[in-house]
Amino acid sequence: MSEQLLPLACISGFMLDETLWDDMDKYLPKQQPLYRYSLASGDTITAMADRIAEQMPDRTILIGFSLGGYVARAIAARHPQQVAGLVLIATSLREDTPTQRKAKLDTLEVQRHLHFRGIGRAAIIKTLRPDNINNEPLISKIRAMGEGLGFDVLQRQSLVDRSTPAGQKITCPTLIIAAQRDQMRSAEEQDELLQHIPQAILVTIADSGHMIPLEQPEKLAQTIEQWLKNHV
Secondary structure, X not given: OOOOOOOEEEXXXXXXXXXXXXXXXXXXXXXOOEEEEOOOOOXXXXXHHHHHHHHOOOOEEEEEEOHHHHHHHHHHHHOHHHEEXXXXXXXXXXXXXXXXXXXXXXXXXXXXXXXXXOOOHHHHHOOOOHHHOOOXXXXXXXXXXXXXXXXXXXXXXXXXXXXXXXXXXXXXXXXEEEEOOOOOOOHHHHHHHHHHOOOEXXXXXXXXXXXXHHHOHHHHHHHHHHXXXXXX
């Protein structure tokens, strides 16, 4: 009899829907249950976390990408009995700087008066490795996810407070995955996560920008699968 695999609960990032995980899913074991969640509702990290925790299986490998990583940490801290292991992809402990917050507010003000068609091309390109900046199918896919979620979700996600609660404790085994060519998250931010989580290890995926699930889905799936075999 084959060993039963723990389900994976995958949380998408800023203005990305559940289809973010389609490519990675192709490289996972066929018998691995996969649950997908977007951040389409909730005005705070805590509200998003508690909503997803209600929908998750009882014992799960929790995977969070970018903003989804903030929510995944909150679930692991608030609902530890449900989380057998935690995977944090291209994420951070840091809250928005005043400059970043102003940029988001400025974007919201502009978009408020337009028909929202998803995240702009310039912003999308910053999330990709250099050789993908003219990858029109990939850019269109990212934009379509944001357009489908809509302006109201853009507003809620842009205004959410990303600060880490004092005393947040994560006790489960944790894999931090960074991208070698990530323009959005620095090596220092990955080190901060390592210091924050006692049982964490860090793996860096080469030849990827911030959008690891879309740019390197096979390497991502292999990295997670290997870690599960060795640490969970």
